[in-house]
Amino acid sequence: MPRLDRTSTHRAAPAPVRAVHLGLGAFHRAHQAVYTMVDPEWGIAAYTFRSTTLPRQLTEQEGLYTVQTHGEDGPRVQVVDSISRAHPGGDHEQWLADLSSPEMALVTLTITEAAYHVSTPLDGTALGKLLAGLQERHRTGGAPLALVPCDNLPGNGGVLRAALLAAASDATPEFRTWLSEHVSFVDTVVDRITPATTDAALATVARELGVHDQVPVVTEPFSEWLLRGRFPQGRPRWEQSGARFVDDLDAYEQRKLWFLNGAHTLLAYTGPALGCTTIDEAVRHPRLEAWMESWWDTAECHAELPGDELRDYRGKLRERFASRGIRHRLLQIAADGSQKIPARILPVLRAERALGRMPASAVAALAGWVIHLRTQDVRDPDAEKLTALAHSDEAVLHLLGALSPELADDRELVTAVEERRSDLETG
Numbered sequence: 001m002p003r004l005d006r007t008s009t010h011r012a013a014p015a016p017v018r019a020v021h022l023g024l025g026a027f028h029r030a031h032q033a034v035y036t037m038v039d040p041e042w043g044i045a046a047y048t049f050r051s052t053t054l055p056r057q058l059t060e061q062e063g064l065y066t067v068q069t070h071g072e073d074g075p076r077v078q079v080v081d082s083i084s085r086a087h088p089g090g091d092h093e094q095w096l097a098d099l100s101s102p103e104m105a106l107v108t109l110t111i112t113e114a115a116y117h118v119s120t121p122l123d124g125t126a127l128g129k130l131l132a133g134l135q136e137r138h139r140t141g142g143a144p145l146a147l148v149p150c151d152n153l154p155g156n157g158g159v160l161r162a163a164l165l166a167a168a169s170d171a172t173p174e175f176r177t178w179l180s181e182h183v184s185f186v187d188t189v190v191d192r193i194t195p196a197t198t199d200a201a202l203a204t205v206a207r208e209l210g211v212h213d214q215v216p217v218v219t220e221p222f223s224e225w226l227l228r229g230r231f232p233q234g235r236p237r238w239e240q241s242g243a244r245f246v247d248d249l250d251a252y253e254q255r256k257l258w259f260l261n262g263a264h265t266l267l268a269y270t271g272p273a274l275g276c277t278t279i280d281e282a283v284r285h286p287r288l289e290a291w292m293e294s295w296w297d298t299a300e301c302h303a304e305l306p307g308d309e310l311r312d313y314r315g316k317l318r319e320r321f322a323s324r325g326i327r328h329r330l331l332q333i334a335a336d337g338s339q340k341i342p343a344r345i346l347p348v349l350r351a352e353r354a355l356g357r358m359p360a361s362a363v364a365a366l367a368g369w370v371i372h373l374r375t376q377d378v379r380d381p382d383a384e385k386l387t388a389l390a391h392s393d394e395a396v397l398h399l400l401g402a403l404s405p406e407l408a409d410d411r412e413l414v415t416a417v418e419e420r421r422s423d424l425e426t427g
């Protein structure tokens with residue numbers, strides 16, 4: 001079977017590289033790279049964090065790959081041609097050359113929530129890599145740049161700015177001033193459910209297009225990108241692909257993190273305890289569905305957007321989650337809980353506790369997390385510490401304290417989570 005080639009794409013040759021991406025995974029390829037296709041003047045140099053396999057496979061395909069959307073009307077397969085070059089994260093020389101090129105106007109990032117914490121040593125971390133690139137750019141002329149984090153974090157632009165300034169605490173005052181004044185930190189809300197690709201996706205491409213793609217991406221038809229911030233050296237015409245540049249990002253960010261990601265987290269931890277493995281299975285389980293609706297009712301009491309907008313969003317989420325075309329594994333979503341629960345569950349839980357209420361769905365999410373830590377192969381930057389706590393006496397008390405110390409002082413909450421855990425453990 002022939003390989004993918006440019007006969008079915010808009011770009012006869014790779015577009016000039018004006019954007020860099022760090023964290024070349026499924027989501028970047030289903031989201032930012034697809035939005036960038038609209039503008040033939042903009043090509044992307046995309047870097048993995050560590051993997052050497054994906055860049056090699058993409059390079060063998062001239063950077064081309066397919067995105068397949070699974071909606072009600074079956075799969076649709078599209079060739080994406082905006083990645084002009086793909087590199088392994090270990091290619092440091094090329095990274096420094098790209099970051100210091102005055103032609104480079106922006107850097108997008110999908111480096112996971114956990115990567116925004118400054119850890120020492122910085123070497124080998126995403127922040128360390130970014131800092132090294134920015135220092136090289138400053139040293140070689142200091143052209144301005146926009147940084148565009150696309151991870152599910154509240155205030156992701158501001159978080160990245162604070163993290164980089166903290167990471168650069170030993171850098172020269174000149175560099176720190178340049179970083180503050182000439183690097184723009186763009187806030188974003190990103191949304192497109194994109195699970196890890198399975199082998200079935202390869203067969204779909206072969207059947208639909210008659211070509212072999214080694215690295216297809218599977219995603220949903222829905223896609224959203226909201227941005228707020230400056231692009232001092234320009235940007236692709238993303239708005240022509242549906243991106244929206246807005247001033248009032250915060251309420252939409254809250255809606256996305258609480259309603260979509262919060263429900264995902266709730267189901268990711270309670271679902272396996274009730275025998276489910278994917279989101280579409282979980283939303284068909286009556287008990288899990290009831291918790292999800294209860295979570296949304298609770299979150300609605302504290303959300304900023306008007307009720308009718310939230311109800312509309314909930315309706316769309318029900319459809320998106322129930323889609324059988326997207327087999328989104330609960331265990332994929334369950335990774336890095338210590339980094340996700342604070343943004344997705346705790347704000348609503350705290351608001352409820354301040355009113356003297358005990359939100360059953362948030363309690364279920366925390367109880368499910370405790371079970372996850374006791375029973376699964378845990379992927380979390382604090383995995384060692386958390387699994388030890390999960391097997392200790394008073395595991396719930398210690399784990400809630402690890403999430404946020406004041407939670408452990410709330411004895412009523414600790415008891416409620418313990419009771420739900422015991423209930424879930426017995427099925």
Ligand SMILES: NC(=O)c1ccc[n+]([C@@H]2O[C@H](COP(=O)([O-])OP(=O)(O)OC[C@H]3O[C@@H](n4cnc5c(N)ncnc54)[C@H](O)[C@@H]3O)[C@@H](O)[C@H]2O)c1
Pocket residue numbers: 022023024025026027028047048049050051110111112113114115125126150151152190191192193194195196
């Ligand atoms: N998949 C989605 O539905 C989705 C939707 C919205 C946002 N996101 C964001 O994108 C991120 C990546 O998702 P994905 O689906 O591409 O996952 P993926 O597993 O396909 O790729 C993850 C990418 O992140 C890199 N990475 C992993 N750990 C890292 C670390 N400690 N430091 C730096 N980079 C690291 C990996 O090398 C890889 O390039 C998520 O963590 C999330 O913040 C994903």
Ligand SMILES: O=P(O)(O)OC[C@@H](O)[C@@H](O)[C@H](O)[C@H](O)CO
Pocket residue numbers: 113152190191192193194260261264265332333
């Ligand atoms: O990608 P993560 O690991 O931050 O979270 C897992 C899912 O909740 C997330 O990927 C959603 O599918 C996504 O945020 C939808 O836009």
